[in-house]
Amino acid sequence: MKMLNKEFYYLNGQIMPSEDAKIHVSDLALLRGYGIFDFFRAIKGKPIFIEDHLDRFENSAKLMGLTIPESRKRLLEIIMELIRMNPYELLGIKMILTGGYSPDGYNPAEKSNLIMIARPFVFKDPARGIKLMSCEYQREIPEVKTLSYITPVRLLPKMRSIGADDYLYYYNGFISESSRSNIFIVKDQKVITPKTGFLPGVTRKHVMEACRGAFYLEERDVTLAETLAADEVFTTSSTQRVIAITQIDDHVFGDGQIGPVTKKLQELLLKEE
Amino acid sequence: MKMLNKEFYYLNGQIMPSEDAKIHVSDLALLRGYGIFDFFRAIKGKPIFIEDHLDRFENSAKLMGLTIPESRKRLLEIIMELIRMNPYELLGIKMILTGGYSPDGYNPAEKSNLIMIARPFVFKDPARGIKLMSCEYQREIPEVKTLSYITPVRLLPKMRSIGADDYLYYYNGFISESSRSNIFIVKDQKVITPKTGFLPGVTRKHVMEACRGAFYLEERDVTLAETLAADEVFTTSSTQRVIAITQIDDHVFGDGQIGPVTKKLQELLLKEE
Incomplete structure (x- = not known):
């Protein structure tokens, strides 16, 4: 039986x-x-x-x-x-x-x-990047992990229609987070992540710790424009660990492949678990 | 038994x-x-x-x-x-x-x-007015009656601590609605109600119809400042019908009693039911 x-x-x-x-x-x-x-x-x-x-x-x-x-x-x-x-x-x-x-x-x-x-559950393949759809939105009480997801759930058909895997929330020109993960950008070997307006992720915290000694880290407001001009962009979350963002809307980063800083931080995070 | x-x-x-x-x-x-x-x-x-x-x-x-x-x-x-x-x-x-x-x-x-x-359920006493607490907030997807009430439920202890019965939502200087009702103001015998950014109430619709032939009605953006300077303010909802707002925060309207236009519209609405 x-x-x-x-x-x-x-x-x-x-x-x-x-x-x-x-x-x-x-x-x-x-x-x-x-x-x-x-x-x-x-x-x-x-x-x-x-x-x-x-x-x-x-x-x-x-x-x-x-x-x-x-x-x-x-x-x-x-x-x-x-x-x-x-x-x-x-x-x-x-x-x-x-x-x-x-x-x-x-x-x-x-x-x-x-x-x-x-x-x-299963992890996403860490070797593959994902695509984000930018979305003008600011979560209500962002510092709390509330049950409120009406905007991202409602926009799922639109997101899927352009082949995106998740959102990039921005408001007043500044990015905050994805629907269920945090965002980091990499520019000239510097790792930069927003400071306010999002849910402070546990994986985000450990990736920031992993940066110590390996990369220069900045925590500050980040514009959508500089996100699109970044060398690498990645998200962090408990479900996905560190995943490369290889495309936002129509903009493809570099060669569309996972970048070296993102790859290194994937490895460093695994040592923390 | x-x-x-x-x-x-x-x-x-x-x-x-x-x-x-x-x-x-x-x-x-x-x-x-x-x-x-x-x-x-x-x-x-x-x-x-x-x-x-x-x-x-x-x-x-x-x-x-x-x-x-x-x-x-x-x-x-x-x-x-x-x-x-x-x-x-x-x-x-x-x-x-x-x-x-x-x-x-x-x-x-x-x-x-x-x-x-x-x-x-029981109706509120139509002869008595209520007090609102002003609250800077714009509902997400306001034209839809979604289940999302995290901000008003979270602020209940604060609202009660100042003896208020409900909220007056405003954003960028303009009022929109209460947590579960629509808002009208009365100035110089004119009845005025916001035009955008709120849930279109069924009682609101019928009160607007009741205004025809009885009062001059305007549907347009309404500032918080002119709300506080109004002669009368009232809310409309399916649970409360028409209820006078006699106080917003520390500001008491007139003598703190239900005004004549509000009273007249209470009567006119009852005829529509």
């Missing part, structure tokens, strides 16, 4: 088969988009940069006035149990905290709903 | 006791705030301005690339059945359409989830 791997999720105190993870329609994330999340990978049973992700999860919750119903120690125990019950070599875990079962469909409940979704 | 009134909700083809209305955590409204809704009242079994609400629901769905899984005729049948099963004299019905059970937590599903929540 062949056994299919089942997935297990966590919901409000219990780990259960994924198909049983249901919430009542009075949840404030469903009704008002009110909630936060975080996402990290577990590789061969080890959650990567987990303390950074828990730090950010706690910070997002605080900035949204939500209380995480479990202690940090207990969160870690739940995560390790989820990893044990979902024995994939590469596992992605999404932790979601919502405004809870609202008494009136608008005010947060006293108790938040806590959900953890665990699913296998 | 005393029977408590039970509430019944609709979910994906079925009417069920409200406590059974649960959706799987892979729903895209929960994961990415991706969905729309509409809200209307039923008074003594009659849904008010229902064709306007269905028009707007259909338009919101279209602008978000979502497909309503039932015909308009069937939606009306479901609504009438919900009203029959929830025999409250005043009933509020919220229709929600989400991006469905996403295959990957980001892309909409082929089939949306359709939810209808029916709950009794």
Whole structure:
């Protein structure tokens, strides 16, 4: 008899088969988009940069006035149990905290709903670059990993129609981030990344640390124009690590291949994990 | 034996006791705030301005690339059945359409989830005015009734701490709307309301029609400064009908009582229902 791997999720105190993870329609994330999340990978049973992700999860919750119903120690125990019950070599875990079962469909409940979704995933090929579509947009409360993605999800058909893989958000002439990753540019061997207006990524932080001793790093406002004039552009995220941006709209960078600085930072990041 | 009134909700083809209305955590409204809704009242079994609400629901769905899984005729049948099963004299019905059970937590599903929540409600006292807190904010895709309310929900504690009942959104010096209602100002017997940047309300539409023959009406951009200098300010919504704004931040209008134009429009709107 062949056994299919089942997935297990966590919901409000219990780990259960994924198909049983249901919430009542009075949840404030469903009704008002009110909630936060975080996402990290577990590789061969080890959650990567987990303390950074828990730090950010706690910070997002605080900035949204939500209380995480479990202690940090207990969160870690739940995560390790989820990893044990979902024995994939590469596992992605999404932790979601919502405004809870609202008494009136608008005010947060006293108790938040806590959900953890665990699913296998695959990395993008690090040797291949991707294409971005520029998009004039500024995320609401960008420093919080909120559930709000209506603009990028709505524009997916347009993005796909031009063969792009993700967005490059800019506003008032300055770039901020991609829909689910941070942006770096490389110019004359300098590595430059925006300083404000985006979600501070965990992979971004570790790539910046990896730059120390290897490259000159600048954290400052970056215009869309200088992004297009860069030698290399790359994104960083927990799902993709470091991926080269070889094209933005109609503009192809250099020979359209992954650049040497991006390649070096891919290698340096792997040593940090 | 005393029977408590039970509430019944609709979910994906079925009417069920409200406590059974649960959706799987892979729903895209929960994961990415991706969905729309509409809200209307039923008074003594009659849904008010229902064709306007269905028009707007259909338009919101279209602008978000979502497909309503039932015909308009069937939606009306479901609504009438919900009203029959929830025999409250005043009933509020919220229709929600989400991006469905996403295959990957980001892309909409082929089939949306359709939810209808029916709950009794009470009107605000039309003789009393309310206080607004001004808030620099522009809604994302304002012409669509999306589920995205993270800024107003997040600011609730601040709003309550100054004793305000709702927000007055302004951006670049111009007002747009309140968190869940439209705004009108009255100056020298003229009724003025913003023209762009907000959700076109059904009650707003009917109040504008009620103005015909009674008051001179202007639809144009309105500054925050002229709002504060107005003789009267009022909001319109399906939950509140017409309610006087007697205070914005520290500024009290006139004697802090409901003004004559607001009062007249309250009466005229009731005749339209």
